[in-house]
Amino acid sequence: MKTFLAVLTVVAAIAAFWYAACVPMNIKSVLNTAARAGEVVVPADSKARRDAGETGLVFRNTGHIAATWAEERPRLPAPHQVAAELWSTTVDKKITSKRSLVYHGWVTLSATLLGFAIGTGLGILLAVGIVHSKVMDMSVMPWAIVSQTVPIIALAPMIIVVLYSIGIQGIIPKAVISAYLSFFPVVVGMVKGLRSPDAMQLDLLRTYNASTGQGFWKLRLPASMPYLFASLKIGIAASLVGAIVGELPTGAVAGLGARLLAGSYYGQTVQIWSALFAAAILAACLVAFLGLLERLILRRMGEKA
Amino acid sequence: MKSESITRTVIEARSLDLTFQTNDGPVHALKDVNLDISQGDFVSFIGPSGCGKTTFLRCIAALETPTGGSLSVNGMTPDEARRNRAYGYVFQAAGLYPWRTIAKNIKLPLEIMGYSRSEQEKRVQDVLELVDLKGFGQKFPWQLSGGMQQRASIARALSFDADILLMDEPFGALDEIVRDHLNEELLKLWARTGKTIGFVTHSIPEAVYLSTRIVVMSPRPGRITDVIESPLPKERPLDIRDTPEFIEVAHRVREGLRAGHGA
Numbered sequence A: 001m002k003t004f005l006a007v008l009t010v011v012a013a014i015a016a017f018w019y020a021a022c023v024p025m026n027i028k029s030v031l032n033t034a035a036r037a038g039e040v041v042v043p044a045d046s047k048a049r050r051d052a053g054e055t056g057l058v059f060r061n062t063g064h065i066a067a068t069w070a071e072e073r074p075r076l077p078a079p080h081q082v083a084a085e086l087w088s089t090t091v092d093k094k095i096t097s098k099r100s101l102v103y104h105g106w107v108t109l110s111a112t113l114l115g116f117a118i119g120t121g122l123g124i125l126l127a128v129g130i131v132h133s134k135v136m137d138m139s140v141m142p143w144a145i146v147s148q149t150v151p152i153i154a155l156a157p158m159i160i161v162v163l164y165s166i167g168i169q170g171i172i173p174k175a176v177i178s179a180y181l182s183f184f185p186v187v188v189g190m191v192k193g194l195r196s197p198d199a200m201q202l203d204l205l206r207t208y209n210a211s212t213g214q215g216f217w218k219l220r221l222p223a224s225m226p227y228l229f230a231s232l233k234i235g236i237a238a239s240l241v242g243a244i245v246g247e248l249p250t251g252a253v254a255g256l257g258a259r260l261l262a263g264s265y266y267g268q269t270v271q272i273w274s275a276l277f278a279a280a281i282l283a284a285c286l287v288a289f290l291g292l293l294e295r296l297i298l299r300r301m302g303e304k305a
Numbered sequence B: 001m002k003s004e005s006i007t008r009t010v011i012e013a014r015s016l017d018l019t020f021q022t023n024d025g026p027v028h029a030l031k032d033v034n035l036d037i038s039q040g041d042f043v044s045f046i047g048p049s050g051c052g053k054t055t056f057l058r059c060i061a062a063l064e065t066p067t068g069g070s071l072s073v074n075g076m077t078p079d080e081a082r083r084n085r086a087y088g089y090v091f092q093a094a095g096l097y098p099w100r101t102i103a104k105n106i107k108l109p110l111e112i113m114g115y116s117r118s119e120q121e122k123r124v125q126d127v128l129e130l131v132d133l134k135g136f137g138q139k140f141p142w143q144l145s146g147g148m149q150q151r152a153s154i155a156r157a158l159s160f161d162a163d164i165l166l167m168d169e170p171f172g173a174l175d176e177i178v179r180d181h182l183n184e185e186l187l188k189l190w191a192r193t194g195k196t197i198g199f200v201t202h203s204i205p206e207a208v209y210l211s212t213r214i215v216v217m218s219p220r221p222g223r224i225t226d227v228i229e230s231p232l233p234k235e236r237p238l239d240i241r242d243t244p245e246f247i248e249v250a251h252r253v254r255e256g257l258r259a260g261h262g263a
Helices: A002-036 A046-051 A054-060 A079-090 A101-132 A134-147 A152-165 A171-194 A199-207 A212-247 A256-265 A269-300 B053-060 B078-083 B102-112 B117-130 B146-158 B176-193 B204-210 B238-242 B244-262
Strands: B009-022 B025-038 B042-046 B068-073 B087-090 B164-168 B196-201 B213-218 B223-229
Touching: A002 A046, A002 A054, A002 A079, A079 A101, A079 A269, A101 A134, A101 A171, A101 A212, A101 A256, A101 A269, A134 A171, A152 A171, A152 A212, A171 A212, A199 A212, A199 B087, A212 A256, A212 A269, A212 B102, A256 A269, B009 B053, B009 B196, B025 B053, B025 B196, B025 B223, B042 B053, B042 B204, B053 B068, B053 B164, B053 B196, B053 B213, B068 B078, B087 B146, B102 B117, B102 B146, B117 B146, B117 B176, B146 B164, B146 B176, B176 B204, B176 B238, B196 B204, B204 B238, B204 B244, B213 B244, B223 B244, B238 B244
Parallel strands: B042 B196, B042 B213, B087 B164, B164 B196
Antiparallel strands: B009 B025, B009 B068, B213 B223
16 A cells, blocks of 8 residues: 555656646647636747746746647647547547547557567577577677677668568568567577576586586576566567657658657547557556566466465 | 494595685685485585575586586596486475476486386385475476475475485574474484485574584685584384484584684
8 A cells, every 4th residue: 555655646647747838838739729818828929938947037028828738739739638638549440440549559569569579589690599509609699699780770771672672571570670679688688598597407407417408498598587588578668669760761651659659640649649658558568468477387387476 | 233244435625625716706615524324324515695505505416517626426436427327306496397296306316217107107106205295296386385396396306215315404494493404304304215315404403403424614705614423212202302412503503613714
């Protein structure tokens, strides 16, 4: 109960900060609209308002504060506006509608999941190779690290163009970008995990004359599970980012990235923010699902309850 | 255990040398070690840190490779003996897999060695009984005390029924009371199975209480300074430690350790 209250307090503080931030952010356009409608605003001159500071305007026009939370195209939409947009574009719209966030969310999610599967598979394979071969350790690991220093936003268009030129388009290029981001945490985590058994554990297997394969399946792989799940949680969030970034350069018509892009073309800030929140909620759900899976599997592996 | 049959030598070391190359220069871990261990012997290795007692045990297990001299286990090279699964090894830490139950931990070597399922089950039950852990097979390691975990690790080493049991300070991390109890149990187990046991320890009472022979070692370079044949009977209740014979042997071990240290 105490923690619940504490968590609630934090959420309330964030919301309060957000509402407060909306006031100065939106005050100028609110005053302009009001002035055009013939209401009294201070100062009345639009040029003077343009040059005035936001904070001062707020204090001189306290009567217009409420309007900063209800604009149609605010610079910064208020939380309830974003929530209302989320509600109307998910629950109230048919999911087949081009304006449904569920539809767009699924487009992004499918690319995310495919990319995540590819990235995880590739990451595990590379980790197994790196742990078992010194050559791979020295040749692959540096490239894996370098690959993550290239900004994905610069690389994504090239991946899409190259794949398009060999006739691959649709979900695959997005999934490739997604995989590109998600394989790295899996490689790092799995290498660490597969190497986690100590010298004594390896000596013990040696006294049984166990093969490398037996050592892998019976010791290294199970020992790496906690590390794998930590990596997967980072990997799936990175996958989602990758899929969204993959939707931007093509000017895709569907997907959360497309919603972001369309929103920014038309100044639909509420749409941008609701797409952002949809992405965040989706990521949270994916991570939570992995957390659940982790608990389930580690519990079966005898972890202390 | 004496006159029943001709005692066979199972472990034979002749002028064994082992030098580790480290960044600080070569370290002479073993120098001119000569030792015969006969079948059914309980041999303890005692000495201060760095005297090579663990290294010698690891050489027998082919976990280290000597740089000179000869070493044979069951008439084979240590590595051949390892491949033939000639010994079970118990480390200082129990090293049970936390994701396996006690029974499945004991099955680990059996799975690796390709025993049939029914044989695995049977052997697990047998060794669990042998180490007095019957009924704990389905528990996970964290549900057991440190002493019970170490018993499980001994059961694991016994499960494939190798003739030799190598134990590297197996009770070093346990408290005195648990250690006494496990020492008693180990002697019973040894009497029942007739295995040859190599046992590394820091503790003089433990070495004297358990062994038929005590090998006293000293460091820099690691070498054997004394080999003491124990005059104690095979039946050893815990209070044998208060008898003059016991104190006499313990005294001789202490003398040997002191002499090795002075040199």
